[in-house]
Amino acid sequence: MTTGDERKDAIGYAFTAPYILFLLVFTAYPLLFSFYLVFHSWDLITPPEYVGLKNFYFLMHDTDFWQALLNTLIFLAIHIPAQVVFSIMIAMALAEKIVAKTFFRAAFFLPVIISGAVVTILWAKLYSTDTGIFNQLLGLAGIAPVKWLTSTGLAMPSIAVMATWKNMGFYIVLFLAGLLNIPAHLYEVSKIEGTTRWQDFWHITLPLLRPTMLLVVVLSTFGAFSLFIEPYVMTGGGPLNSTMSVVLYMYKHAFLFQHMGYAATIGFALAAIILLVVLIQKKYLDSD
Amino acid sequence: MKKLALYLILICAAVSFIYPFLWMAFISLKSVGDAGARGLLSSFFTLQNYKAVFMEIPIGRALLNSAIVALSTTASVIFFSSLVGYALAKLRFSGRETVFMIVLLTMMIPGQLTLIPLYTLIVRLGWIDSYPALVAPWMISAMGILIFRQTFISIPDDLIEAARMEGCGELRILTSIFWPLSKPAMVTVGIITFMNSWNEVLWPMMVVRRQEMMTMPQMITTFSVGGQSGGELGVEMAASMLLIIPILAAYAFFQKYFIDGIASTGIKG
Missing domain, CATH: 1.10.3720.10 (MetI-like)
Known part of the structure; x- marks a missing residue:
């Protein structure tokens, strides 16, 4: 009996051993080392120097870092409402009995599978002030060219619109699944009571889509805090840091200035903020 | 009527999701002089851009x-x-x-x-x-x-x-x-x-x-x-x-x- 158990244990350990090793090297070690790095100054060449809480002190007073956080909030303020409204609208259209449903779903999902680098390079062309399609269309209507990516006020909103376009297919599919989960008899009851479709939407559809909404908001937030290639390609973080994202800022400290300790501190703070924001969203959207 | 509005929404959305990629594909197949021209179609398509990519990088x-x-x-x-x-x-x-x-x-x-x-x-x-x-x-x-x-x-x-x-x-x-x-x-x-x-x-x-x-x-x-x-x-x-x-x-x-x-x-x- 004991020998049998030992044999079973041995196989179980053998099967999980590669994962444990992988985890120790590529997850546990970096995790622990990040706690070391945030208290040190290190340029990767000379030995790390202990600096106590200096990195955190510097971060608190680093206006560029706070600007990057503010930029993320601007992004979220445009991205989340646009994402939710348009995704629900299109998902509701898709939930009806229509022909070519598979085609539409596949078409909406197309930008989701395409590399963010390509989407960004492509949209940089579409946003171009002189030759981009948006300004060409505005030109047809007799409107002067708009500086989509080169004005401080519009650059971040432009990036948010592009990100919304790229991810919408994903959120449409999530909302579609949420809509199809709503029991049909709920709508039949309301038919008997003679409510309008608009009332149905507010009192049945929206409340029951709440779990999906939470998922969409949380995933959008993760996406917003991961912005990197979009500002890197389109604006380099400019003009005047108006599109600087936190990850791009971290990247710059690590690779332009070799500030490993400070870059790790930015990552540390960002992770803490992400967890905090997601907890707040959960609490707010889960209640009632 | 309602169906018409539905299809209008869906088709507009589909076009907006597909068109940029089509534009990209067509531009990649146009000659340099032709690329600036408005509209997708061109009098002739060429692979010269693809040849250029392989030569440049x-x-x-x-x-x-x-x-x-x-x-x-x-x-x-x-x-x-x-x-x-x-x-x-x-x-x-x-x-x-x-x-x-x-x-x-x-x-x-x-x-x-x-x-x-x-x-x-x-x-x-x-x-x-x-x-x-x-x-x-x-x-x-x-x-x-x-x-x-x-x-x-x-x-x-x-x-x-x-x-x-x-x-x-x-x-x-x-x-x-x-x-x-x-x-x-x-x-x-x-x-x-x-x-x-x-x-x-x-x-x-x-x-x-x-x-x-x-x-x-x-x-x-x-x-x-x-x-x-x-x-x-x-x-x-x-x-x-x-x-x-x-x-x-x-x-x-x-x-x-x-x-x-x-x-x-x-x-x-």
Whole structure:
């Protein structure tokens, strides 16, 4: 009996051993080392120097870092409402009995599978002030060219619109699944009571889509805090840091200035903020 | 009337999602003089932009690098994640629940936290500008383990008992009984891993400097941002097309797996 158990244990350990090793090297070690790095100054060449809480002190007073956080909030303020409204609208259209449903779903999902680098390079062309399609269309209507990516006020909103376009297919599919989960008899009851479709939407559809909404908001937030290639390609973080994202800022400290300790501190703070924001969203959207 | 409005919404949306890619494809096929012209069609199409990409940058090498990195990452994730998934679903050993908890916990760690320390690790290992740097940190995925565990749990234990009676080892049972019975899970994990690896740009930009080691997203990004393309729209678009064609081809065949897989697991980053 004991020998049998030992044999079973041995196989179980053998099967999980590669994962444990992988985890120790590529997850546990970096995790622990990040706690070391945030208290040190290190340029990767000379030995790390202990600096106590200096990195955190510097971060608190680093206006560029706070600007990057503010930029993320601007992004979220445009991205989340646009994402939710348009995704629900299109998902509701898709939930009806229509022909070519598979085609539409596949078409909406197309930008989701395409590399963010390509989407960004492509949209940089579409946003171009002189030759981009948006300004060409505005030109047809007799409107002067708009500086989509080169004005401080519009650059971040432009990036948010592009990100919304790229991810919408994903959120449409999530909302579609949420809509199809709503029991049909709920709508039949309301038919008997003679409510309008608009009332149905507010009192049945929206409340029951709440779990999906939470998922969409949380995933959008993760996406917003991961912005990197979009500002890197389109604006380099400019003009005047108006599109600087936190990850791009971290990247710059690590690779332009070799500030490993400070870059790790930015990552540390960002992770803490992400967890905090997601907890707040959960609490707010889960209640009632 | 209502139907008409529905179709109007859907068609407008479909056009807005497809048109930019069509524009990109057509521009990549137009000659330099023609590219600026409004509208998609041209009097004639040419492959000269594609020839120019291959002449101006080592894009052939980038395609090869991307293929090597994405395929080896995918093979590794499928093999090792299914190994762990099998152990968690069908093997009894002390500490099993702990391993399962750890898998769930690792999914909650924001990647931004470990990114810089992970980079310093790669530097210390001397892996900068190498395939191990691009593949090793992504060789096993928690998402893959969970999908395999979930799939394997529903496969009856009788099959394992019968195979054990005939003297089959656990590894044989996994590869010759469980894998063939779990094709949808394998395709889902495979596609998501391949797509994420193929499209990934931040990590390669951290650990690769030399042009010969660049994967496609980094190559076209530096080509486009670095001004190497000299602002030649057609050439830039041709380079981008080369990156998306393999994914589009896979999407054409496995559309359902792409959509259902991504919708059920969430997208990375």
